[in-house]
Amino acid sequence: MFEGIQRGLTDAFKKLRGRGKLTADNVREGLGEVRRALLEADVNFNVVNEFIEKVEARSVGQEVLSRVDPSEQIIKIVFDELVALMGPVDHRIPFAKDRPTVIMMCGLQGAGKTTTCGKLALKLKAQNRKVLLVAADLQRPAAVEQLKVIGGQTETPVYTEATNPVDVCRNAVNYAKMQNLDTVILDTAGRLHIDEELIEELKQIDKYVKPDSVFLVCDAMTGQDAVNSSKAFHDALELNGVILTKLDGDARGGAALSIRQVAGVPIKFIGMGEKLQALEDFHPERMASRLMG
Ligand code: GDP
Secondary structure (H helix, E strand, C coil), X not given: CCHHHHHHHHHHHHHHHHCCCCCHHHHHHHHHHHHHHHHHCCCCHHHHHHHHHHXXXXXXXXXXXXXXXXXXXXXXXXXXXXXHHHCCCCCCCCCCCCCCEEEEEEECCCCCHHXXXXXXXXXXXXXXXXXXXXXXXXXXXXXXXXXXXXXXXXXXXXXCCCCCHHHHHHHHHHHHHHCCCCEEEEEECCCCCCCHHHHHHHHHHHHHHXXXXXXXXXXHHHCHHHHHHHHHHHHHHCCCEEEEECCCCCCCCHHHHHHHHHHCCCEEEEECCCCCCCEEECCHXXXXXXXXX
16 A cells, blocks of 8 residues: 555655755755655645645755754654645534434445445444434445445445435435434435536435535545545535545555645545445544655
8 A cells, every 4th residue: 555655755755864964955856756756646736736845845944954853854844744734634423412413425436435334334333323324326226235235234224215315315314213213324326427417416415405414435546536526526515524445455645645635625534445344534644654654
């Protein structure tokens, strides 16, 4: 995971460290390598440029260069700015007091949305929430079946109904009230690409069901596509957070580093495997440490 960026950053830092005393030119040269490593990891171009500008502005001052260990200072600045790029993150999910809390999950097909609904159900059940999963993707019968399987694996009831997405979600919330279930997770429709019809369907659910949280499930392996779709979904739906999946694979890190800056929405949780237990809180500090090798 993140081998390319780790190698790039480690090489850049090695050169800075090897020099002892540093001039402003040495710093710029070192940061040029950091820049290359970030671009190779598929971080958004504008995000990289702004990042390097900030790090450079903080690094070339006399205060840093006159220190005995300027390279360590600069590495610390890179770390701090990487953390700032991805954070801060509030992992809490707000819960309603006297009615079921509704969590709407969106995402493109294959991103891991249905799996992540199951992962979130498990996580919330561990916090003593009584969860209902809702199959609101009526376009693909396989999606309903997949959610039922996940419901079985996580011992969570699954609500299905062959009507339309808004009615399914509304009726599911009423069903939850009747059954004393306090948390409703909506597995909405996916598509291969974002289109008007999908966004309209999600907006309708958002309008009539008024979810307490809207999360976008995004595949880290798709790099800048994940970033661009986060922006499009956030513009349409005001997301409360992104759940970035498949970070256990060989994603290059670009999506994790760019989403917050480009789309304006934080990554809250990360998918670290196919297993239903593999959902973790996203910690920018841990991610920055991992990226820096
Ligand atoms: P959906 O179309 O968005 O509902 O996607 P699915 O939930 O069906 O997931 C698509 C594929 O991605 C499945 O094979 C999942 O097992 C896999 N998947 C989901 N999340 C993760 C993850 O965090 N890591 C890995 N390695 N695979 C994942």
